[in-house]
Amino acid sequence: MDRTLRRTKEFIVEGLIFLSGITSILFVVLIFVFLLKEGLSLFKEYPAGQFLFGTGWYPISEPPRFGIVPLVCGSLIVTVGAIMIAVPVSVAAALYISELAPVKIKDFLKAGIEMLAAIPSVVLGFIGMVTLVPFVRSFFHIPTGLTALSGSIMLAFMAMPTIITIAEDAINAVPKPYKEGALALGATRWQMMYKIVLVAASPGIIAAIMLGIGRVIGETMAVMMITGNSAVIPHSFLQPVRTMTATIASEMGETVYGSEHYFALFALGIVLFIITFIINFIADLFLHRKKI
């Protein structure tokens, strides 16, 4: 009798732990199912080809057009710009922190990077709006400073903590004998870092960059505030753009529940979800790649 009671107890506890464990997976699946259900409803009335390859996003014209190419291009240009700025700076910072910096400076820098990660994106967006945007406008003599470039610069700040932290872990994990071996052969510190450390840490650094991209492409608030929000296919960094995330965030409030526009925003969400999923998947591939 006592034994069965104990076994029931075990069973219940194990069941609860199991439930907690799969909750996160369950949520992801539910979110995805919900996204799919709402998003795919669009294609009952609107052709998928025009959605994916259409070059105009005019949700409230008559008839409405939901071509996502300008939005994807907007996200792409802002992301590429941000990564081009963030990657060299972040990798150099990670190298400095793990290879060169004295202990005190190292701690100080690490704290600083965590602080940078803790700034809410709306604050960064606001700061960008009052400082960076006027600067870009007067520096390039263009009619507005709300451009892809401004968005890229601000997003680079947001991607940097992610990239630095993960790249630094990867650099720290390079076995000491590699470094000593190279130095014992007469390499200078820079030669050692450039030819050995960066190469040996490259899978981790690529993963760091991928996660940085994931962070940037999903960012909403700051880009909405400083990229100008015009849904046209951009031809340069000095034009206003509108990203997928900003589109969803700014239009969701105005749509009628169950309308074509409403479904189109969900379909856009699916596209975004798939993109970030692929990026995270690639990052994972590199992070868990078997050591050479």
Add this chain to the structure above:
Amino acid sequence: MVTAKISCKKLNAWFGKVHSVRSLDLDIRPHEIFGIIGPANSGKTTFLRTLNRMNDLDLHFRMDGEVLLDGQNIYADMTAEALRSKVGMVFAMPMPLPMSVFDNVAYGPRMHGMRDRKKLAEIVERSLQEAFLWEEVKDRLGMSGMKLSGGQQQRLCIARTLALSPDVILFDEPCSGLDPISTAKVEEAMLILKKEYTIILVTNNIKQAARVSGRTAFFLMGELIELDATEKIFTAPKDKRTEDYILGRFG
């Protein structure tokens, strides 16, 4: 008296507060295998790493006294990089760089500006032959160095050191992770290499010192206790402590 290749005068070394090498005076002659034996923490490795300035990387390292290589002070008259290409080092754990066999050996010469492919190929072949590895790897130079066996990896590390044509090679317990056959091969290589190079061998394996070194020094707690021809150290040590260590009474 032959002129010394390396000459240490009143050499002291500290890590933080630990005094690991105490007032060391010794000369190393050209083309000899100089064996250093002693128990753990006796300062052997610290001494060895002082000779190519690998200790410089440790923030807590301090030293005074002089180390002269061919009469030049290695801490004042040359850069660490120049010194290290003259004084090569083979570590305890064989650890090839993460690249092909060829690139491992060519790494040093390339870094010092050698671009000529033909010359590089010559250097790689010569170095691998001197390290007794050429026959085993000549058909797979493009393979990753990490895929070789432990003994082969260690000989690859020797070859990459030889590729720079150093004057002196420091061996830091080079066979501690190897099986007896690989050990024999490395020892055989050392005996031939001494014709061209000066070799300093730190070893935990007393028999290895007896087999290959011409002179042997016994270190204890950072001090040089005794230094003599290897036969004398092993047959008629002057110091009681040397005798005790060799007979396995401590350490």
